[in-house]
Amino acid sequence: MAGQSDPHISLFSAQEVEFMAEDELIEIVPNMRMDSLNFICGDFGPFLPQIATEVPLWLAIALKKRGKCTIRPPQWMSIENLTRILEGERDSQGAFQALPFHYVEISTLLFDHARDDIPDMYMVRSLVEDIRDVRVHKVETSLEKFSGTSAVKIPNLSAMEVNIIRPFVGRALQAFYKHDNPEKIPDVDRASSGQTRVPNNEPREDMSEGGKIVPWMIIYSKNIQLDQASKVIFLLYSGL
């Protein structure tokens, strides 16, 4: 499970993030008739032919593999939307466009299993890849900018991207905090729109004793599929 092989790296493996992504709801069009399924996570069905239903992604993939449904790609995966998002990513230097939290995993799963259900699959695939590249590059540049802080806020980052940078940034923040100990950091205002600095209010006199304050990295993201803007807060603990 998370970080078990190496106790110092607090990392979910990619498969685990994918596992969590499979809980997202997606629309399918079944081609058979089935009674409703009652799971712990909820009740789905009854399934009637050609009536669209919302099911979790793992169930959709399982039904698709057995040839019992076709998957309807989610709204955000249309070519126009992705092109618009790509333009937005390329234009704005600091901020990230609002994308579903698990867009990487969802798109990968759909490309692997539901290839024929997506119109213009190659186009969509290349767009998603481009978006991912631009975002990774942006994350790197914004990481370069911060230094001497102990909390970083990056809105609209997706789960897989967070997972990739988590061990690195956790360790880096910890190291920065350790070295920044005795002196006060001057309050430098950063112009980039995607980041804010949280001012350090903790007392700093004697950090050599116990009481190691763990630097936090708080990443906010908005899941646009839910109606209310629910913020998912990931607290990254740099391993003690």
Add this chain to the structure above:
Amino acid sequence: MANYYNIDDILTEEEFVPVVFHKAANGVLIDPSSETNSVEQGAKVELPLWLAQELCLRQAVSISAPACFNQKTRLEIQADAACVDLRSRSPYFYEFGCKIAPLVGDKTVEVLLLSAFKIRYKEILTKAYTAAHTSTLKFLTLLTKEETNLYEAAQSSMAAFKKWRKGGPRLQRASVLGRKRKPIE
């Protein structure tokens, strides 16, 4: 204490610092080439940090700044922090500096460490996520233990992600079952 069992911390304290003895000490074999088993007052010896710290508390020695923080290093770091070979000076450069600073009473060390770390951190960042292996081998030998940890963390998470992207079977056959077994007669 979180650091008592930490191997890196223990190894950090193994680094040598120059000390000057205030009192004579008998029955100690610090300098292998000296004939007697004692150290006179005012002698300059190199001791590991854990020992020097204890003796300093008892007012038996006074610690001066170790060689890795001397002027030459500072100038090098100011010139170009990214290319300075910190590992040859000490693989625990940053932690060592943090521990030494309160003992020696030198305020400039932390500023130095911080600025050096900031610059090198940027380098590590760019190289960790993008580069191929061959070009970074030389750079890796310059890093202290701490920085190497950072680098490897980034590398491993990136590699894991790429492996996942490539796809492959979601269920893997256990390696124990892979071998052909002879039927037992």
